[in-house]
Amino acid sequence: MRPLVALRALQKLVNDPEKTDQVFVIIKAMSGNSHEKTFNRFIKTDVGKRILSEERNLLSSLTDRKHLQTHATGTLGHAYLGFVEREQITADGLVEASQLDDTVQSPTFRLFSERMRDQHDLWHVITGYGRDTFGEACLLAFTYAQTRNRGLGIIALVGMIKIQKELGAGVRKAIWQAYKAGKRAAWLPQQDWETLLTHQLESVRQQLGISPPEVYQDVFDKYQLANA
Numbered sequence: 001m002r003p004l005v006a007l008r009a010l011q012k013l014v015n016d017p018e019k020t021d022q023v024f025v026i027i028k029a030m031s032g033n034s035h036e037k038t039f040n041r042f043i044k045t046d047v048g049k050r051i052l053s054e055e056r057n058l059l060s061s062l063t064d065r066k067h068l069q070t071h072a073t074g075t076l077g078h079a080y081l082g083f084v085e086r087e088q089i090t091a092d093g094l095v096e097a098s099q100l101d102d103t104v105q106s107p108t109f110r111l112f113s114e115r116m117r118d119q120h121d122l123w124h125v126i127t128g129y130g131r132d133t134f135g136e137a138c139l140l141a142f143t144y145a146q147t148r149n150r151g152l153g154i155i156a157l158v159g160m161i162k163i164q165k166e167l168g169a170g171v172r173k174a175i176w177q178a179y180k181a182g183k184r185a186a187w188l189p190q191q192d193w194e195t196l197l198t199h200q201l202e203s204v205r206q207q208l209g210i211s212p213p214e215v216y217q218d219v220f221d222k223y224q225l226a227n228a
Contacts, residue, residue, distance in 0.1 A: 034149040038189060039112050045190040052108050058118045061194050063090060076125065076204050077197035083125050119193055126205060128213045129178070134163050134171065138178035138216050145182025146189065170219035177215045185209045
């Protein structure tokens with residue numbers, strides 16, 4: 001681990017939350033061997049073995065908007081398309097920010113790393129956490145519970161401290177709820193997202209054991225109402 005590198009990146013991120021590339025710097029500097037452990041768990045699952053053998057490219061499914069438009073109303077694919085259009089983002093944005101190292105990763109490990117990166121916004125849709133700074137911090141706490149990546153945990157903790165100064169004590173409760181939700185949910189890295197895109201969003205949430213983020217939504221709604 002490289003804590004000084006992470007500290008410098010964290011300061012840049014605190015000063016400018018739009019510097020999303022610094023998130024990946026922190027993760028890389030502080031993740032230790034957590035990503036390798038996640039990979040080793042992934043390749044032992046039936047779905048993981050199938051994804052690697054088929055050399056799946058999740059990014060291609062998420063950037064094909066014409067195909068996403070064919071998904072029925074209420075499906076995960078329909079909800080995902082609505083999400084990226086409302087937020088005016090593309091899955092390619094994460095590719096540019098992530099700066100994956102081309103020189104050290106085996107093809108299978110790289111495919112897995114790319115898949116983990118590309119499903120981030122799907123996790124937003126599945127969990128109900130928005131792309132606002134508060135929502136991102138909650139999703140990072142959820143993701144930390146799923147992956148045990150220390151870099152994510154650090155960002156979530158610092159985010160909580162910073163955000164609660166503006167939004168109040170409910171932020172801590174919301175992030176704690178997100179962490180517990182991540183521990184309780186099915187293991188998302190191994191999911192067959194290409195197939196799940198065609199399923200009804202609510203049925204996918206039930207299948208994965210994900211409940212609405214009531215505390216986050218309550219704090220967020222009250223903040224918006226107070227500043228309307």
